[in-house]
Amino acid sequence: MSFERACEYLDQVSRLREWKAKTGVRVVLTDLDDSPISTAAVFIAQKQKFVEAVAAVVPILNKDEFAAALNKEDQEAHTRWSVDPGRWQTVVENLDRKFSLDGGRICRNRLSIIEDIYRTPPEIKEGALTTLDAFKTAGLRIGTVTHAKEDWTNFKLRFLGLNKYFEHVILAQIDKPKDWESWAVGVERFGVGPEEVLGIGDSIEGDIVAARQAGIRHLIWVPSTWRVNNLGQLPEGTIVVPEGFGKIIERLIEAA
Numbered sequence: 001m002s003f004e005r006a007c008e009y010l011d012q013v014s015r016l017r018e019w020k021a022k023t024g025v026r027v028v029l030t031d032l033d034d035s036p037i038s039t040a041a042v043f044i045a046q047k048q049k050f051v052e053a054v055a056a057v058v059p060i061l062n063k064d065e066f067a068a069a070l071n072k073e074d075q076e077a078h079t080r081w082s083v084d085p086g087r088w089q090t091v092v093e094n095l096d097r098k099f100s101l102d103g104g105r106i107c108r109n110r111l112s113i114i115e116d117i118y119r120t121p122p123e124i125k126e127g128a129l130t131t132l133d134a135f136k137t138a139g140l141r142i143g144t145v146t147h148a149k150e151d152w153t154n155f156k157l158r159f160l161g162l163n164k165y166f167e168h169v170i171l172a173q174i175d176k177p178k179d180w181e182s183w184a185v186g187v188e189r190f191g192v193g194p195e196e197v198l199g200i201g202d203s204i205e206g207d208i209v210a211a212r213q214a215g216i217r218h219l220i221w222v223p224s225t226w227r228v229n230n231l232g233q234l235p236e237g238t239i240v241v242p243e244g245f246g247k248i249i250e251r252l253i254e255a256a
């Protein structure tokens with residue numbers, strides 16, 4: 001970190017301390033996927049690899065049409081099974097059937113390419129570690145409310161070295177949409193009131209609206225890579241940070 005950047009960081013921390021004293025916020029509860037880390041990029045890359053792998057053995061396949069069908073099947077499976085990784089089995093079976101690749105089980109035999117999503121570490125978003133460091137240095141306790149299985153969550157946290165930031169990791173049930181209950185569990189886990197919590201996430205419904213339903217007043221929304229996450233009505237007073245997780249503290253201080 002340059003001298004200039006270090007001064008800027010320390011200034012941010014002291015202003016964050018003032019903000020903390022003024023608002024009474026003591027805990028930061030953040031979503032994980034596509035908030036401080038770029039999980040969507042892994043999904044997009046693996047889906048692309050899957051399309052290429054199928055096209056390599058079926059040269060007559062229209063790749064764009066196939067990719068569109070994959071996304072459509074994914075959306076439909078998501079509606080039924082939410083983020084449960086088991087849904088991919090149905091997605092590949094449907095694609096085999098739809099494109100008459102069933103005899104060769106061409107998509108089914110390449111399921112592991114899609115499942116590599118859960119074995120590929122996502123990248124940390126620009127400035128996200130500094131943001132988490134600043135929260136911690138300013139004396140805020142941090143937890144994550146994530147919508148994913150425990151083993152995949154642990155893989156991401158360990159690989160990216162994020163464990164040290166999170167005092168509590170709350171897992172929302174994977175076979176249904178993330179809702180207010182997981183945010184309420186997060187608040188309860190820290191033994192504070194919801195008014196003492198800052199909630200952060202990229203999904204309007206699953207994070208921001210859900211956190212407000214759990215009583216969390218202070219909210220930050222970072223617009224998502226997933227179109228579906230950007231649908232819905234933001235609760236009043238939500239601070240929007242279009243630049244992403246790395247700019248949260250700046251926007252928080254500005255808005256105060």
Ligand SMILES: [Mg+2]
Pocket residue numbers: 031032033034035201202203
């Ligand atoms: Mg998310």
